[in-house]
Amino acid sequence: MTELSHEEIKHHIKIYIGVFVALAFLTIVTVAVAGFHLPLVPAVTIALLIATIKGSLVATFFMHLGWEKKIIYWILVLTVIFFVVLLVLPAVSSA
Amino acid sequence: MSTASAAHLATAEHHYEDLPFWRKYIFSTDHKVIGIQYAVTGLLFLFFGFCLMMLIRWQLAYPGQPLPLIGNLFNESAMVGGIMLPEFYNQLGAMHGTIMVFMGVVPLAVGGFGNFVLPLQVGAADMAFPKLNMVSYWLYFVGGVIMFASFFAPAGAAQSGWTSYPPLANIASVGQTLWLLGMAFLINSSLLGSINFIVTTAQLRAKGLSFYKLPFFVWAQFITAFLLLLAFPPLMAAAVLQLMDRLAATSFFMPSGLVVNGVVSQLSGGGNPILWQHLFWFLAHPEVYVLILPAMGIVAEVIACNTRKPLYGYKAMVDSVIAIAFLSFVVWAHHMYLTGMGTKMSSFFQITTMIISIPSVIILTSLALSLWGGSIRFNTPMLFAVAFLPMFGIGGLTGLPLGLASADIHLHDTYYVIGHFHYVVAPGTIFALFAGVYHWFPKATGRRMSEALGKIHFWLSFIFINGVFMPMFIQGLAGVSRRLYDPTQYAHALPTQPLNVVMSWSAWLLGLSQIFFIINFFKSIFWGQKVDQNPWGATTLEWTAPSPPPHGNFTKPPVVSRGPYEYSVPGRKLDYVLQSEPAEAPVAGAGKVK
Amino acid sequence: MEALIPYIAKPHPVTGVTNSKLGIWCFLASEVMLFGALFSSYIFLRTGSVDWPHGSQLLNVPLATLNTMILITSSVTMVMSWASLAMKSIPKYRLFMALTILLGLAFLVVKSFEYAHKFEHHIFPSTNTFYAIYFTLTGLHGLHVLIGVLVNLYFLFPGSALWKTNPDQLTGRVENSGLYWHFVDLVWIFLFPVLYLL
Numbered sequence: 001m002t003e004l005s006h007e008e009i010k011h012h013i014k015i016y017i018g019v020f021v022a023l024a025f026l027t028i029v030t031v032a033v034a035g036f037h038l039p040l041v042p043a044v045t046i047a048l049l050i051a052t053i054k055g056s057l058v059a060t061f062f063m064h065l066g067w068e069k070k071i072i073y074w075i076l077v078l079t080v081i082f083f084v085v086l087l088v089l090p091a092v093s094s095a
Numbered sequence: 096m097s098t099a100s101a102a103h104l105a106t107a108e109h110h111y112e113d114l115p116f117w118r119k120y121i122f123s124t125d126h127k128v129i130g131i132q133y134a135v136t137g138l139l140f141l142f143f144g145f146c147l148m149m150l151i152r153w154q155l156a157y158p159g160q161p162l163p164l165i166g167n168l169f170n171e172s173a174m175v176g177g178i179m180l181p182e183f184y185n186q187l188g189a190m191h192g193t194i195m196v197f198m199g200v201v202p203l204a205v206g207g208f209g210n211f212v213l214p215l216q217v218g219a220a221d222m223a224f225p226k227l228n229m230v231s232y233w234l235y236f237v238g239g240v241i242m243f244a245s246f247f248a249p250a251g252a253a254q255s256g257w258t259s260y261p262p263l264a265n266i267a268s269v270g271q272t273l274w275l276l277g278m279a280f281l282i283n284s285s286l287l288g289s290i291n292f293i294v295t296t297a298q299l300r301a302k303g304l305s306f307y308k309l310p311f312f313v314w315a316q317f318i319t320a321f322l323l324l325l326a327f328p329p330l331m332a333a334a335v336l337q338l339m340d341r342l343a344a345t346s347f348f349m350p351s352g353l354v355v356n357g358v359v360s361q362l363s364g365g366g367n368p369i370l371w372q373h374l375f376w377f378l379a380h381p382e383v384y385v386l387i388l389p390a391m392g393i394v395a396e397v398i399a400c401n402t403r404k405p406l407y408g409y410k411a412m413v414d415s416v417i418a419i420a421f422l423s424f425v426v427w428a429h430h431m432y433l434t435g436m437g438t439k440m441s442s443f444f445q446i447t448t449m450i451i452s453i454p455s456v457i458i459l460t461s462l463a464l465s466l467w468g469g470s471i472r473f474n475t476p477m478l479f480a481v482a483f484l485p486m487f488g489i490g491g492l493t494g495l496p497l498g499l500a501s502a503d504i505h506l507h508d509t510y511y512v513i514g515h516f517h518y519v520v521a522p523g524t525i526f527a528l529f530a531g532v533y534h535w536f537p538k539a540t541g542r543r544m545s546e547a548l549g550k551i552h553f554w555l556s557f558i559f560i561n562g563v564f565m566p567m568f569i570q571g572l573a574g575v576s577r578r579l580y581d582p583t584q585y586a587h588a589l590p591t592q593p594l595n596v597v598m599s600w601s602a603w604l605l606g607l608s609q610i611f612f613i614i615n616f617f618k619s620i621f622w623g624q625k626v627d628q629n630p631w632g633a634t635t636l637e638w639t640a641p642s643p644p645p646h647g648n649f650t651k652p653p654v655v656s657r658g659p660y661e662y663s664v665p666g667r668k669l670d671y672v673l674q675s676e677p678a679e680a681p682v683a684g685a686g687k688v689k
Numbered sequence: 690m691e692a693l694i695p696y697i698a699k700p701h702p703v704t705g706v707t708n709s710k711l712g713i714w715c716f717l718a719s720e721v722m723l724f725g726a727l728f729s730s731y732i733f734l735r736t737g738s739v740d741w742p743h744g745s746q747l748l749n750v751p752l753a754t755l756n757t758m759i760l761i762t763s764s765v766t767m768v769m770s771w772a773s774l775a776m777k778s779i780p781k782y783r784l785f786m787a788l789t790i791l792l793g794l795a796f797l798v799v800k801s802f803e804y805a806h807k808f809e810h811h812i813f814p815s816t817n818t819f820y821a822i823y824f825t826l827t828g829l830h831g832l833h834v835l836i837g838v839l840v841n842l843y844f845l846f847p848g849s850a851l852w853k854t855n856p857d858q859l860t861g862r863v864e865n866s867g868l869y870w871h872f873v874d875l876v877w878i879f880l881f882p883v884l885y886l887l
Contacts, residue, residue, distance in 0.1 A: 006776055007872050009775050009776055010776075012772065016765055016769065019699055020761065020765045020878060024761060029887065030881075030882055031750065031886065032756050034745060034750075034885075038368035043886075044887055047886055050882070051882050051883075058764060058878065060877050062765075062767075062867070062874075063872075065870045069705035069706050072706065075714060078321075078325070078718075079718040079721050080709065082722065083721055085424060085425055086329060086722065086726060086729045087732060089425075089428070090370065090732075091733045091736045091737075092440065093373070093431075093436045093437070094369060094736075095437075095441040122785075220694060221694060224708070224712065237757065289715070290712050290716055290719075294712045297704055298701050299695070299696075300707075324715055324718060325718060325719065325722050327721075328720070328723035328725075328726060329722060329723070329725070329726035331726075332723055332730070336730065337824055339821065343813070343815055344814075344815035345814045345825075346818055346821065347734070363815060363817045363818065363821075364818075365817060367737055370730055370733050373729075376724055377726070403856075627804075646695050
């Protein structure tokens, strides 16, 4: 990323500010929704959805994953697959 | 370019030569020194773990009998009048497994062979992160010291199996806490090492050395590094949780309503011991592939070199090793068939377990087919490499009934399991590691090991190792449980008790047979026949460097233009072509050949 | 010795990354699995339990919301510190790095208030399984924040001397430190709703 020009970085900075505003807004939304005391399944779904959007913003823009090279992308895809396996299978096995 | 590189290397060597002893040999950042540190430490722990097993085998062959000669050397808490106490037997069992797997085999296979050979085989000057490499060795060393020291804790070392299942492990003595701490060091050592291996393989390959021109050994180590990177952290998390349970009175693994020794537990409860099993086996299953893949890598190199022909099915082997790595993350609960999972989940894990046997068979078959039509040299490394094939075959085949949930009901936690996994890792992996030692010893030291002593070592080991493990299948089928202090206490175990005597004598004789290796190893360091760069006539890049290679490895960075196994190429004078030999220039006036 | 190892400051022509960038992403992959195991334990224990409290009843949501905002802001200042180096401004780099460190410390201070309040009311990890996983998850996360603060302190003070001899390498190192810091923020983005709001 050090190969970027001054103009490109200034453009990126505008994006960072925009992402910050989005993250702050989504934080307020997630706390507000929690106040509605929805039943468990919709509550979990909405909370995780918002968290995933926030996380994607951090990963794509702050961590530059939107511009990153294939090798990084593939390592992360592999990791996410195993992460989901680890999250889901033990609980399902004991249901 | 070449004079600049040679000067560069000379400068690096010069600076390196000026380093004081403690920076050159103790806190070295040179991958070759670190590799030897890992290998020697690993061999010492293998020896120690082997001694623990020889003690176990006394109790199994002659239960309740005082141990002759050395029995009185043991503390009252271990042996009374030379007679082993059950608590000590359990320590021996738990620590034998732990030490062999985590402090013996993996450090030697990955830390030792991986560190020494991989940078050379990819044509690099060193690993990508030499300082990190040094740290990873010393983390391993500290973890090993903690594990060893745990024997001297009050009430001894960990004694709840190498699997440390709660609730038993939760309430065990201090030795278990030390086990968890030792594991934390080993896990972090492994993590740093795996990052180094992945980055080195991806980034530091020589010019022209594309992924599909890599020696199979490098592929095996590269894939193994991914297993270590992604599978170990859940065990780290589990260790943290068990430490919290033991030290902060949490109940991650302690269920409600637990009664221990007649006393109702004062813990909050609400935990689940099965959680530990999931987290433990999520690591421990990929771990067994960590145990076998480097061994397959070594066998591939030794077979190609000593058949004087390319490996059969290189691409299939590479694709298979990638498939094994991926699948190894979704089979773990085949170690948990008896925990009440329900048939849907048991079926899922049974299916994935059956599927994972396919790429393993592809690799084994390719290695075996590589022998066909070869001009075979039965030197010591080749003897061990060829023996690996049927031994791993037996290990793999005996895994099938264990992978089938219905058969596993009868075989789980019996000696059948012990026989199965020892076949894979003892006459399997450890034989491959011996092959690797004999094969690469000349590169590391500039001298050969004795063929005569090597062959004696091989034949004695081969005979006695089968004597130790083959009868275990019979015992297991007869229903004899593992981790039994006194096998004669059960009527169904009595008919197979004579086998215990056979196995124990085989084990002790196997131990004596290693003396030939130990003598050969040390004798050859000082008085072995001197060799040049490429005593085996092999093709891969490590054989283009001096024996032993200097700091920085290559006078000029190698450039690769061909595959890793160009043996017996028609029309060539020699029966091998080094990977770095330039591709033939087209002959002037010749037509274009498609 | 290190001079013989290529792609430290300049990226590899084929993979397109430097050694340390690939290295830090591999490390973060392992961290995903570490926190993943703890989240998996949370799911396992909660789905297997008879009774599980609502996070907002037991935990301090306003303080945790404040901490969420603190960490998000620190992520912005962190990426700005890298951008400052990429635009060759050392004073701006120092400003943003210092802000990142202060925000990280603020997070830890707020956390310590949270924990102190619990301990004063005799609530410990041993109290029940909910608190056990709460303290373990937030404690491990807090440890990661602390380590990040220490690494950033190194880059603010002694580490910044590298600017004189190898500015590209320092920019790369700060970028990598930023990747770690953003990851710690990312973990909290999931931790916060899971523990405090559900």
